[in-house]
Amino acid sequence: MSSRQRNRSRKKPLPETSVRVTIESLAHDGRGVAHVDGKVIFIDEALPGEEVEFIYTDSRKDYAEGKVSTLINRAPERVDPECVHYGVCGGCSFQHVASTQQIEIKQGLLVEQFKRIGKLAIPELWEPLIGPHWGYRRKARMGVKYVAKKGRVLVGFRERRQPFLAEIESCKVMHPMVGERLMALSEMIGQLTIREKIPQIEVAIGDDACVLAFRVLEPPTLEDKAVMRAFGQAHGLSICLQSKGPDTIEPLPGEPVVTPTYALPEQGLVMHFKPAMFTQVNYAINQQMISRVLATFCLTKEDTVLDLFCGLGNFTLPLATQAGFVVGIEGDQPLVNHAKENARLNNIQNVEFHVADLSRDIAELPWANRHYSKILLDPSRAGAAEVLQHFKKWQPQQVIYVSCNPSTLARDAGILVNELGYRLIKAGVMDMFPQTGHVESIALFER
Numbered sequence: 414m415s416s417r418q419r420n421r422s423r424k425k426p427l428p429e430t431s432v433r434v435t436i437e438s439l440a441h442d443g444r445g446v447a448h449v450d451g452k453v454i455f456i457d458e459a460l461p462g463e464e465v466e467f468i469y470t471d472s473r474k475d476y477a478e479g480k481v482s483t484l485i486n487r488a489p490e491r492v493d494p495e496c497v498h499y500g501v502c503g504g505c506s507f508q509h510v511a512s513t514q515q516i517e518i519k520q521g522l523l524v525e526q527f528k529r530i531g532k533l534a535i536p537e538l539w540e541p542l543i544g545p546h547w548g549y550r551r552k553a554r555m556g557v558k559y560v561a562k563k564g565r566v567l568v569g570f571r572e573r574r575q576p577f578l579a580e581i582e583s584c585k586v587m588h589p590m591v592g593e594r595l596m597a598l599s600e601m602i603g604q605l606t607i608r609e610k611i612p613q614i615e616v617a618i619g620d621d622a623c624v625l626a627f628r629v630l631e632p633p634t635l636e637d638k639a640v641m642r643a644f645g646q647a648h649g650l651s652i653c654l655q656s657k658g659p660d661t662i663e664p665l666p667g668e669p670v671v672t673p674t675y676a677l678p679e680q681g682l683v684m685h686f687k688p689a690m691f692t693q694v695n696y697a698i699n700q701q702m703i704s705r706v707l708a709t710f711c712l713t714k715e716d717t718v719l720d721l722f723c724g725l726g727n728f729t730l731p732l733a734t735q736a737g738f739v740v741g742i743e744g745d746q747p748l749v750n751h752a753k754e755n756a757r758l759n760n761i762q763n764v765e766f767h768v769a770d771l772s773r774d775i776a777e778l779p780w781a782n783r784h785y786s787k788i789l790l791d792p793s794r795a796g797a798a799e800v801l802q803h804f805k806k807w808q809p810q811q812v813i814y815v816s817c818n819p820s821t822l823a824r825d826a827g828i829l830v831n832e833l834g835y836r837l838i839k840a841g842v843m844d845m846f847p848q849t850g851h852v853e854s855i856a857l858f859e860r
Contacts, residue, residue, distance in 0.1 A: 552693075720739055
């Protein structure tokens with residue numbers, strides 16, 4: 414027996430009886446927070462003010478986790494979930510809250526994170542950006558698993574806090590082109606000889622095309638390819654195969670290469686992307702977000718803007734429609750290549766893109782030694798603490814920070830204000846991920 418197995422065998426068993434508590438607040442991921450004997454408990458699907466009985470699902474030294482077994486009283490914002498798979502499928506965690514209340518709760522979480530982590534009060538709250546509550550998701554990586562005991566292929570997302578795929582028949586937050594076709598996908602994959610060799614599907618839905626890239630651990634047979642081709646043609650989907658990394662995604666033999674696109678009509682742009690590339694999942698909120706950035710910056714041809722973590726140019730090219738010049742920085746070479754191609758296809762010439770790891774020292778790079786009047790950041794969940802130290806040299810007049818993690822945004826806001834001399838002007842939330850605990854936010858700083 415390994416040491417890890419011995420440690421597991423010694424782990425104290427979880428209490429089997431339910432415990433009654435009153436929910437005090439919400440954690441940053443939307444779970445209810447309560448205390449038992451001084452220990453913090455994070456409880457799925459519990460809302461502040463509610464009295465619940467919960468059962469433990471995990472217990473650690475500093476905290477424990479649980480799920481509601483009995484709801485004793487309901488918070489006013491609680492609703493019955495619209496999806497029959499809610500609570501089992503881990504794709505959503507907020508369907509028990511009215512859609513109109515979700516974004517207000519997330520705004521409250523943002524305010525709390527700024528106060529607790531950044532030691533800052535938000536002077537002015539932006540009006541939340543709101544879009545469709547259902548059928549909005551256009552990018553996803555879905556799991557696939559053939560389960561002999563069930564006699565079917567499972568397609569979808571993992572169970573909540575479990576490594577197993579949930580048994581679902583549809584997904585209400587996915588765009589209907591895919592969300593309403595999970596059973597059809599399941600049946601099609603079940604006909605393949607390689608049904609046990611397909612672990613995932615990369616979903617990329619553009620304005621006019623939907624690409625499904627099947628990760629294949631073994632090459633499909635000619636018969637398999639015929640089945641997949643027929644399915645794609647019947648449902649208006651472009652079926653691709655991915656034998657290894659994202660750069661191996663290619664259409665079935667004889668089928669055309671389909672490049673999904675999304676339009677930014679307010680800026681007159683069309684963005685092209687490959688299936689595995691990062692794009693925002695919610696096009697309606699993405700357009701509103703870009704428009705808010707441009708309206709806030711009030712750019713002129715005198716402005717030179719730095720776009721950090723620029724991806725495929727989602728902000729860079731819209732900024733270039735108004736600024737004198739824009740420099741986009743991204744750590745992923747294929748994304749930078751695609752950003753350059755998007756600039757060419759949109760006839761945007763006042764931009765340049767560079768590859769750089771923004772978590773490392775960039776002081777000697779030529780682009781890092783220029784002056785920028787305004788800077789936009791849109792980092793990953795890890796935030797941008799390392800690159801913020803270069804603001805001492807750049808000293809932009811305005812900084813807009815877009816974030817998918819309010820905790821690291823609050824931390825970095827504290828750095829900008831308390832260490833680098835910026836003022837927090839306003840901040841707010843954007844409903845990029847309805848029905849989930851994810852919080853997309855934006856903040857404006859001025860020197």
